[in-house]
Amino acid sequence: MDGGERSGDDSSTITRRTALGGTAGLAAAVLIDAGAAVSAAPAPPPGATLLIKPIVNGRVTPVTIDPRTSLLDLLRELLGLTGAKKGCDHGQCGACTVHIDGRRVASCLTLAAKTDGRAVTTIEGLADGDGLHPMQQAFIDHDALQCGYCTPGQIMAAVACIREGKATSRASIREAMSGNICRCGAYVGIVDAIADVAGKGRRV
Amino acid sequence: MRPFTYVRPDSAQAAIEAFAAAGPGARYIAGGTSLYDLMKLDIERPEHLIDVTAIRGLDGIETDGDRLRFEALAPMSAVAINRVVLRDYPVLAESLAKAASQQLRNMATVGGNLLQRTRCLYFRNGAGGVSAGMTYPCNKREPGSGCAAIGGLDRGQAVLGQSRSCTAVSPGDWPVALVALDAYVEILGRQGTRSLPVADLYRLPGGTPHLEFALTPGEIITAIVVPKAAAGRQSTYHKIRDRESYAFALASAAVALDMAGDTVRQARIALGGVATRPWRAVAAEAQLAGKQLTRETAIIAGRAALTGAKAGDHNGFKIELAARTVADALMIAAQRKPA
Numbered sequence: 303m304d305g306g307e308r309s310g311d312d313s314s315t316i317t318r319r320t321a322l323g324g325t326a327g328l329a330a331a332v333l334i335d336a337g338a339a340v341s342a343a344p345a346p347p348p349g350a351t352l353l354i355k356p357i358v359n360g361r362v363t364p365v366t367i368d369p370r371t372s373l374l375d376l377l378r379e380l381l382g383l384t385g386a387k388k389g390c391d392h393g394q395c396g397a398c399t400v401h402i403d404g405r406r407v408a409s410c411l412t413l414a415a416k417t418d419g420r421a422v423t424t425i426e427g428l429a430d431g432d433g434l435h436p437m438q439q440a441f442i443d444h445d446a447l448q449c450g451y452c453t454p455g456q457i458m459a460a461v462a463c464i465r466e467g468k469a470t471s472r473a474s475i476r477e478a479m480s481g482n483i484c485r486c487g488a489y490v491g492i493v494d495a496i497a498d499v500a501g502k503g504r505r506v
Numbered sequence: 507m508r509p510f511t512y513v514r515p516d517s518a519q520a521a522i523e524a525f526a527a528a529g530p531g532a533r534y535i536a537g538g539t540s541l542y543d544l545m546k547l548d549i550e551r552p553e554h555l556i557d558v559t560a561i562r563g564l565d566g567i568e569t570d571g572d573r574l575r576f577e578a579l580a581p582m583s584a585v586a587i588n589r590v591v592l593r594d595y596p597v598l599a600e601s602l603a604k605a606a607s608q609q610l611r612n613m614a615t616v617g618g619n620l621l622q623r624t625r626c627l628y629f630r631n632g633a634g635g636v637s638a639g640m641t642y643p644c645n646k647r648e649p650g651s652g653c654a655a656i657g658g659l660d661r662g663q664a665v666l667g668q669s670r671s672c673t674a675v676s677p678g679d680w681p682v683a684l685v686a687l688d689a690y691v692e693i694l695g696r697q698g699t700r701s702l703p704v705a706d707l708y709r710l711p712g713g714t715p716h717l718e719f720a721l722t723p724g725e726i727i728t729a730i731v732v733p734k735a736a737a738g739r740q741s742t743y744h745k746i747r748d749r750e751s752y753a754f755a756l757a758s759a760a761v762a763l764d765m766a767g768d769t770v771r772q773a774r775i776a777l778g779g780v781a782t783r784p785w786r787a788v789a790a791e792a793q794l795a796g797k798q799l800t801r802e803t804a805i806i807a808g809r810a811a812l813t814g815a816k817a818g819d820h821n822g823f824k825i826e827l828a829a830r831t832v833a834d835a836l837m838i839a840a841q842r843k844p845a
Contacts, residue, residue, distance in 0.1 A: 349509045369512035369555070372542075392543050393610055405583075405612040411539050412613065415512055416559060459609065466608070480751035481607020 354418040358383070359427030373409040373417055374398045377424060385425035385454040389483070396482030399455035399462075400424045406462035408481075425454035428461065436504050437461050440495035448486035456482050460496045461506050469500035507545050514557040518694055518726055521558050525724045526696060528554035534726060535559075536579065536618035539610050544623060549633045549647055559615075564728060567591075574598075574732040578617025582680065583608060585616050596842065597741035597760050598732070601683035604745045607752050617727040619680050620691065620707060621719060625754050626674035627662065628654040645671045646715040660818035662756075665825050667782035672715030673818065675779060676708060677754055682778035683743050685786050686760035689732040695725040704730070708783035737762040737774060739845045744835035745778070746827060755779030757828035759811075759835035763799075765844060770794045773836070775811055780828045787811035790832060799840050801833070808832035 355364045358381060365380055374391070377383040377400070386409055389397035393411040400409045401423040428435040437457050440446070447453045459482045463469050468478035475496050476489075484492065499506060511528070515521045525532045531553030535541050544550035558564075558579065565579040569590035576585055585591060586602035605611065605619070623629075624646065632642030632654065643652035655663050655673050663673040684704040691707060693700050707720050721727075741762035747753035758778035764771040773794040777785040790811035797803050808829035815825045 347511065350511070352512060369510060370507045370545075391546065393539055393607075396607065396609060399609055406609050407613050408539075408607075408609045411542055411610070413512075413535070413538055413542060413555075413557070415514070416538075416557065418514075462608070468608075477751050478608060481609045 352415055354415055356414075356417040356419070357421045359423060360421075367414050369413070369415055371414040373400070373402075373407075373412040373414045373422065376414040376417075377409060377422075383424050383426050386458075387451055387454060389452065389455075394483075395452070395455075396459060397452050397455040399458040399482065401458060401462065404465070406459055423458075425458060428457065435461070435506070436499050436502075437464075437495065437506060440499045441492070444491045444495040444498060445488070446491035446495040447484075447488050452482060452484045452486075456484065456492055460492070460499075463496060464500050464506050469496050472497060475500075507548070508551050508553075510552050511554045512557065513555075514560045516560050516562055518558075518561050518564060518728060521556050521561060521726060522694065522696055522724055524556045528556065532556060532724075537581075537610075537614040539606070539614045540618070540622045544630075547630060547633055549630065558726065565615075572734050574734065576616050576730045576732075578727050578729055579615045580617075581612055582606075582614045582616055582619055583611040586611065593739075594734075594845070595687070595732070595738040595741060597683045597686060597738070597743045597762055597839075598680075600743035600745075601679040601760060604743060604751075605679040616680065616730055617691075619678060620684075620704065620727060620730070622678050623718070624674040625662070625677045626655060628658065629674055646674055646711075646718075649714070649716045656818065659820065661820040662754075663818055663821050664782045665780050665815040665817055665821060665828070666777070666785055666812070667710050668816070669711045669713065669715070669782075671713050672711035672782065674711070674715065674782060675754075676781060676783045678784065679743065679745060679755065679758060679778055681708070681784045682758060682776045683760040684730065684732065685784040686741075686762055686774045686776035687732050687735065687738070688774075689730055691727045692729040692731065693721065693725050694728045695722060699728075701731070705784065705786060711782050735762065735764075736845045737764040737772065740765060740839045740842045742835050742838045742842070744831055744838060746831050757824055757831045759828070759832040761832070761835040761839045763836070763839045765799070765840065768798045768800075770797055770799050773807070775807070775832060775836075777811060777828055777832070780812075780815070780824050787832065789813045794836075799836060801837065804833040804836040805829065807836060 351366045353366050387397040389395035391410045393408040398409040403421050437460050463478040469475050475493050515524050533552035535555045535557050564577045566577045568575040582602045592599045628642045629644050629646050642654040664675045689704045690701050743760050745755050745758040755778050757780050760776045762774040773791045775787040775790045790807040793810040794807045811832045812825050812829050
């Protein structure tokens with residue numbers, strides 16, 4: 303299973319986003335109301351909203367969405383979880399990588415509607431409170447980032463890479479991480495960080 | 507993106523009924539890695555989405571008996587690490603492992619991947635969407651509008667199977683491996699079930715490049731069946747890309763060999779990255795039958811595989827590249843231990 307949900311009171315936390323004037327948390331609260339449940343026919347009319355209940359970072363999160371919404375937009379715009387980044391929005395860069403039921407996916411190419419009842423883990427759900435996940439610490443230790451934009455996706459992919467048993471060599475890590483692009487070119491540090499965590503045999 | 511209705515039935519039969527009830531503009535969606543992507547580009551414009559991923563009991567992998575059977579909703583990543591597939595059919599495992607990224611392989615299904623649409627730049631980027639520089643004609647996107655790739659930036663375009671209407675490459679890896687192994691698909695529709703060779707699922711563009719697949723509206727691919735063959739052990743999927751990983755093929759070859767010592771009893775060869783559909787290289791197979799496999803006979807077979815190839819302005823390199831890809835694939839496969 304994925305790491306537990308983040309502890310602590312998020313509402314009292316000043317994040318970059320809230321500091322920038324975002325009202326995502328409020329938006330999510332307002333949107334939690336009755337929409338059409340996701341089920342079989344009859345089809346709701348075009349433009350109808352859907353009520354879904356994904357389990358986001360361990361917490362059941364009922365939310366009403368437009369069916370067009372991507373998981374990435376749900377996380378960032380409706381739930382205020384801005385860790386997953388929008389790079390290409392077409393599944394080509396990996397910046398939006400999150401886990402669904404423990405498997406890494408591109409959240410930008412995932413219809414949010416598909417996550418009804420499923421466990422979604424984002425970078426915000428990886429740490430144990432204020433204690434960094436070993437992979438987060440390894441990225442710091444190995445200078446595995448420059449601008450940091452791709453980093454949440456890199457870390458979510460890196461954790462999955464180890465869980466999949468693919469961190470067996472530098473070549474295997476590079477292949478398993480090829481879906482995550484880093485335009486700053488921090489690849490050497492990224493591979494170092496993953497090899498470090500995998501080499502210590504720690505459960506991630 | 508245009509609005510659509512969305513339902514998520516829990517059985518194949520219910521999905522087919524939902525499709526029929528929805529009427530024109532209905533589409534099935536599985537992993538969504540191709541369809542949802544193209545909807546964002548305003549190239550796909552479904553009015554009704556029937557999400558098939560909640561259908562229960564349609565993601566099994568069976569390897570007993572005289573065939574492999576992959577149910578349509580099995581993720582590409584799951585089939586790629588199946589132990590029997592890895593050991594006895596490396597061509598299948600490699601075709602999946604070398605496709606896309608692990609994120610996308612976790613999302614995409616082995617059934618849906620068969621229906622992936624082309625990556626032709628003019629098809630993908632020419633619809634006038636936000637990420638497009640401008641609007642380009644495309645007979646696949648807008649029938650009768652013309653083809654900007656012909657005489658345009660055609661480095662990535664097909665050298666086999668193209669027409670005066672379309673030169674778009676069939677993008678898949680997995681379908682190429684399946685075609686080499688004579689796989690077929692099981693299809694469910696309102697009229698019941700039928701099966702179809704994977705090779706026949708793909709239409710040549712001819713004058714109607716917008717018609718890509720030999721499925722009738724409302725039909726669902728429910729499984730892929732691969733007849734077991736001893737040649738599976740001596741097989742490989744060799745893929746040449748602009749970068750080492752996570753790219754579409756410039757040229758690829760699926761090869762499986764039935765050998766008697768150094769002599770080829772039967773070779774199965776299919777090409778990807780260079781043709782408008784997964785391309786079985788029958789002439790190359792005939793060329794090799796009964797011959798000793800050497801570097802020389804392999805390259806002769808590789809050239810035979812490109813019989814009839816025609817280059818545009820910038821993709822002539824693909825003809826020699828594909829021939830050598832076939833030759834290299836033959837030599838890699840021959841080094842593997844037979845059953």
